[in-house]
Amino acid sequence: VADYQLYYWSGIPGRGEPIRLAFEEAGVAYDDVARGPEGNKVIARVLAGELGGLKPFAPPVLKHGDVVVSHVAAILQYIAPRIGMVPDGERERAAAHAIELTITDFWLEMHDVHHPIAMSLYYEDQKPESKRRAKHLIEERMPKYLGWFEQAISGDYVFGNTISYVDTSLFHTLAGVAFAFPRASARLAATIPKLHALHDRVAARPRIAAYLASPRRTPFNNHDVFRHYPELDD
Amino acid sequence: VADYQLYYWSGIPGRGEPIRLAFEEAGVAYDDVARGPEGNKVIARVLAGELGGLKPFAPPVLKHGDVVVSHVAAILQYIAPRIGMVPDGERERAAAHAIELTITDFWLEMHDVHHPIAMSLYYEDQKPESKRRAKHLIEERMPKYLGWFEQAISGDYVFGNTISYVDTSLFHTLAGVAFAFPRASARLAATIPKLHALHDRVAARPRIAAYLASPRRTPFNNHDVFRHYPELDD
Numbered sequence: 001v002a003d004y005q006l007y008y009w010s011g012i013p014g015r016g017e018p019i020r021l022a023f024e025e026a027g028v029a030y031d032d033v034a035r036g037p038e039g040n041k042v043i044a045r046v047l048a049g050e051l052g053g054l055k056p057f058a059p060p061v062l063k064h065g066d067v068v069v070s071h072v073a074a075i076l077q078y079i080a081p082r083i084g085m086v087p088d089g090e091r092e093r094a095a096a097h098a099i100e101l102t103i104t105d106f107w108l109e110m111h112d113v114h115h116p117i118a119m120s121l122y123y124e125d126q127k128p129e130s131k132r133r134a135k136h137l138i139e140e141r142m143p144k145y146l147g148w149f150e151q152a153i154s155g156d157y158v159f160g161n162t163i164s165y166v167d168t169s170l171f172h173t174l175a176g177v178a179f180a181f182p183r184a185s186a187r188l189a190a191t192i193p194k195l196h197a198l199h200d201r202v203a204a205r206p207r208i209a210a211y212l213a214s215p216r217r218t219p220f221n222n223h224d225v226f227r228h229y230p231e232l233d234d
Numbered sequence: 235v236a237d238y239q240l241y242y243w244s245g246i247p248g249r250g251e252p253i254r255l256a257f258e259e260a261g262v263a264y265d266d267v268a269r270g271p272e273g274n275k276v277i278a279r280v281l282a283g284e285l286g287g288l289k290p291f292a293p294p295v296l297k298h299g300d301v302v303v304s305h306v307a308a309i310l311q312y313i314a315p316r317i318g319m320v321p322d323g324e325r326e327r328a329a330a331h332a333i334e335l336t337i338t339d340f341w342l343e344m345h346d347v348h349h350p351i352a353m354s355l356y357y358e359d360q361k362p363e364s365k366r367r368a369k370h371l372i373e374e375r376m377p378k379y380l381g382w383f384e385q386a387i388s389g390d391y392v393f394g395n396t397i398s399y400v401d402t403s404l405f406h407t408l409a410g411v412a413f414a415f416p417r418a419s420a421r422l423a424a425t426i427p428k429l430h431a432l433h434d435r436v437a438a439r440p441r442i443a444a445y446l447a448s449p450r451r452t453p454f455n456n457h458d459v460f461r462h463y464p465e466l467d468d
Contacts, residue, residue, distance in 0.1 A: 054329040057336045057382055069328050071335040078328065094303050094312065095288040101305040102291045108342065116350045117363065118370035129351065129363050136352035148291050 002029040004079065007046045008060040010034045012224040013172070013217075015072050015107070016060045018100075021168035022076055024211040025202075026083040032216070073100040076165045085165040092159055099152055099166045103173055106145040110180065111225045113137045113232065123229065134232035138184045142177065146192050149173075153194040156201060163205070170195065171202035176226030181233045236263040238313065241280045242294040244268045246458040247406070247451075249306050249341070250294045252334075255402035256310060258445040259436075260317040266450070307334040310399045319399040326393055333386055333400045337407055340379040344414065345459045347371045347466065357463065368466040372418045376411065380426050383407075387428040390435060397439070404429065405436035410460030415467045 008016030049055040056070040080086035117126040178185045242250030283289040290304040314320035351360040
């Protein structure tokens with residue numbers, strides 16, 4: 001049993017992936033509990049309050065000793081100083097949290113583009129609305145968010161030459177955008193050169209490269225936040 | 235000049251209001267800069283990076299000495315220990331942040347119900363989609379979120395008998411829901427008695443009552459997150 005237990009759906013990278021990537025880059029062990037023998041059943045128990053304290057609203061949930069944290073950005077903010085994935089300064093930590101919360105907002109827009117009416121409906125039941133929303137996402141929101149991430153990069157990484165959880169999260173975000181919207185993504189590439197360089201630099205780091213080549217990395221798929229529906233990519 | 239400068243659009247309570255309410259309940263002075271002589275022009279300058287450090291993605295932004303923080307939940311997390319609006323324990327603080335981030339998610343759904351296709355379009359340009367989304371919001375999402383807030387209340391307030399920023403935020407959230415969806419809100423009331431009692435308790439606190447009666451409290455209106463379109467409330 002590792003010091004950290006991550007509870008997140010198996011079968012998708014999803015909102016667990018920024019947390020996995022931070023642990024992987026840090027070389028710190030974690031249990032990805034729902035990938036164990038019990039599978040996703042454990043998530044229902046966690047949402048019912050099995051871990052004690054505040055009942056989580058939704059996964060991911062992280063347990064570390066007595067502390068239970070939920071929400072991606074809050075989990076990363078909690079683990080990062082403990083596993084060496086954020087700079088020391090108060091300014092930098094506030095900036096890292098703000099960037100991760102902005103990534104969270106962007107992911108929700110990347111999700112809602114295929115679910116503009118309701119999460120409880122299938123994509124197939126909200127296709128005309130999705131198509132309408134996708135045009136605005138591609139033309140307005142993607143350039144705005146990705147351009148903002150671009151200007152936040154101060155060196156090889158967001159914080160100069162020191163890698164942090166924000167970089168591993170941006171790596172996965174850019175990969176997700178390219179999976180979901182390959183054509184729009186290709187058109188935007190020239191406007192975000194630093195973000196692309198950061199993506200490639202993160203992918204080439206030895207621990208990340210080993211992780212990406214391992215069975216622990218689940219490929220993107222259409223049950224996830226980032227989904228590829230070719231008809232939306234235009 | 236107060237120790238804390240809040241930068242948020244004037245004219246709406248908006249996402250600045252949970253921050254104002256925390257300061258008001260604490261009795262701590264803050265400058266609501268865009269309500270000064272310069273008005274909202276100052277926001278454009280802040281978004282362009284005038285405060286230094288990370289350029290904020292969107293208001294609200296808080297400046298405290300050298301530290302600049304953006305995102306509602308991050309600002310509350312930063313100020314609360316300094317102004318006495320959160321309990322001391324690590325578990326409680328993690329829980330407070332998780333609840334505030336869940337409030338943030340709920341507010342986005344309360345916003346997107348009148349903007350399901352694009353923020354850049356008027357409500358009038360996305361009315362059929364709004365009506366379709368509103369049905370799911372009212373039947374599925376409002377009960378889910380409000381029910382989850384209800385079960386998080388452990389005493390008079392979320393954390394027993396100690397008021398925190400989570401309570402002032404929940405007060406405003408419930409008020410916003412009642413403004414936007416008076417009929418759906420009335421139907422749900424019986425299922426969330428603790429939340430309603432908390433709302434009334436917060437409203438009756440001397441500093442909050444004085445604030446609500448002052449010109450500093452901007453009424454809800456249809457330029458805000460919470461909007462009242464009667465046709466969506468059914």
